[in-house]
Amino acid sequence: MLNRRRFLAWTATAAPLALQGNSLLSNNKPSLLEAKLAADSDDWDRIRSLFPLDRKTVFLNNGTMGVSPYPVLQASIDSLQDSATHARYPGHNDKLEKLLAETIGSDHDEVAITKNVSEGINHICWGIPLKKGDEIILTSHEHVGGCAAWLHRARLEGLSIKVVDLKPTADQTMEAIESAIGPRTRVIAVPHVPCTIGQVLPVQDICRLAKMKGIISVLDGAHPLGMLQFNLHEIGCDYYAGCLHKWALGPLGTGYLYIKKERLAETRCTHVAAYSLDTFNMNAQPPALGELVDSASRFSYGSFSGALIEGATAALEFYHTMGPARIEQRSLGLARILQEKLLALPVELEMLTPLEARSRGAQISFRLKDKSNVEFVQEARKQHIILRHVGENDIDCVRVSTHYYNNESDLEALLECLVAYAG
Numbered sequence: 001m002l003n004r005r006r007f008l009a010w011t012a013t014a015a016p017l018a019l020q021g022n023s024l025l026s027n028n029k030p031s032l033l034e035a036k037l038a039a040d041s042d043d044w045d046r047i048r049s050l051f052p053l054d055r056k057t058v059f060l061n062n063g064t065m066g067v068s069p070y071p072v073l074q075a076s077i078d079s080l081q082d083s084a085t086h087a088r089y090p091g092h093n094d095k096l097e098k099l100l101a102e103t104i105g106s107d108h109d110e111v112a113i114t115k116n117v118s119e120g121i122n123h124i125c126w127g128i129p130l131k132k133g134d135e136i137i138l139t140s141h142e143h144v145g146g147c148a149a150w151l152h153r154a155r156l157e158g159l160s161i162k163v164v165d166l167k168p169t170a171d172q173t174m175e176a177i178e179s180a181i182g183p184r185t186r187v188i189a190v191p192h193v194p195c196t197i198g199q200v201l202p203v204q205d206i207c208r209l210a211k212m213k214g215i216i217s218v219l220d221g222a223h224p225l226g227m228l229q230f231n232l233h234e235i236g237c238d239y240y241a242g243c244l245h246k247w248a249l250g251p252l253g254t255g256y257l258y259i260k261k262e263r264l265a266e267t268r269c270t271h272v273a274a275y276s277l278d279t280f281n282m283n284a285q286p287p288a289l290g291e292l293v294d295s296a297s298r299f300s301y302g303s304f305s306g307a308l309i310e311g312a313t314a315a316l317e318f319y320h321t322m323g324p325a326r327i328e329q330r331s332l333g334l335a336r337i338l339q340e341k342l343l344a345l346p347v348e349l350e351m352l353t354p355l356e357a358r359s360r361g362a363q364i365s366f367r368l369k370d371k372s373n374v375e376f377v378q379e380a381r382k383q384h385i386i387l388r389h390v391g392e393n394d395i396d397c398v399r400v401s402t403h404y405y406n407n408e409s410d411l412e413a414l415l416e417c418l419v420a421y422a423g
């Protein structure tokens, strides 16, 4: 298990540049000692100072994009600087894959680094052997990145799509999924946490059911990493596509793909290049291609940005320094407080995020009854409160994400703004 000692590793690597005053980061960043003390403390204001996010911004949209703390920026900048100064090509190393696998409860050779969730979902969707008439179960709460590949493949190849609604409790959602399964269902592809209302789906039960019925399970994991603790071997899914640039607070453009070991051989790998195979020879007759590497990393290929990989690695190290259990408790705790306060407001609203603790994560979505939701989000932005309007699938609601760097005064600012708009 990882622990805060990892912070020392960050301190050791970040220190030389920072001390030389060579860094491109602003001088406002905390000293290394201050950063370490803050991360180790339970003083959330002090922890907030580890983020360059400006003070006047109330950022409640981590579900779209995480804001990185200083150590993550520093790692990315160091990498760029190193590359530019020493003309160094960022060679492939598996440090991120290993740390990620340890974090998500998979084996090292079951993960590939991607640029985002959409890329991972595409690898999965186009990699699973399917034929005309096969049915895929999706939900009515998909993000375009979670469903577009399936809809596109269905259109091109005559697959059939069945859409399931989410229900207010985990048991009811399970019932809805179970009753949607038919004789031609080949894949259940659902979000672990949808972008719309932040509901935590009972993924372990869903994957167990799928396995029992011989159905492939695919999870869109855009949100959980960095918010919830989870273990993919315990969940039991066949495929999982996640990212490091939301709740894990890594740089934008960093994602991952998990393929259960037993599924690797049957998963068609359509995109290959450097790192995904061992050799090739254009002078052989006929030209020869070596074998694909014997791990999910065959799905990562070609040159990549060292700055993104180093930033994502630092983000996971920072996550472990802060403590996954502490982060989960804090971010979900803020969401629970927000939900309770919203329900007590003198404002006509419909709470869309489940009240059931098991189904609630760190995002709360609600719909104003007689006022425009999109205009409220715009109005809040004028006051530097950043929210997300969810327009997808005609859901039309306001989504609030609460991460550990938020605090109760952020929630108060939002509630005040809401009462002024709709009270």
Ligand SMILES: Cc1ncc(COP(=O)(O)O)c(C=O)c1O
Pocket (backbone or CB within 6 Å): 063, 064, 115, 116, 117, 118, 119, 142, 143, 144, 145, 146, 191, 193, 194, 195, 220, 222, 223, 243, 255
């Ligand atoms: C549930 C869900 N799936 C997929 C995506 C797409 O993610 P990416 O932009 O990393 O491809 C998002 C992005 O917000 C999302 O919320």
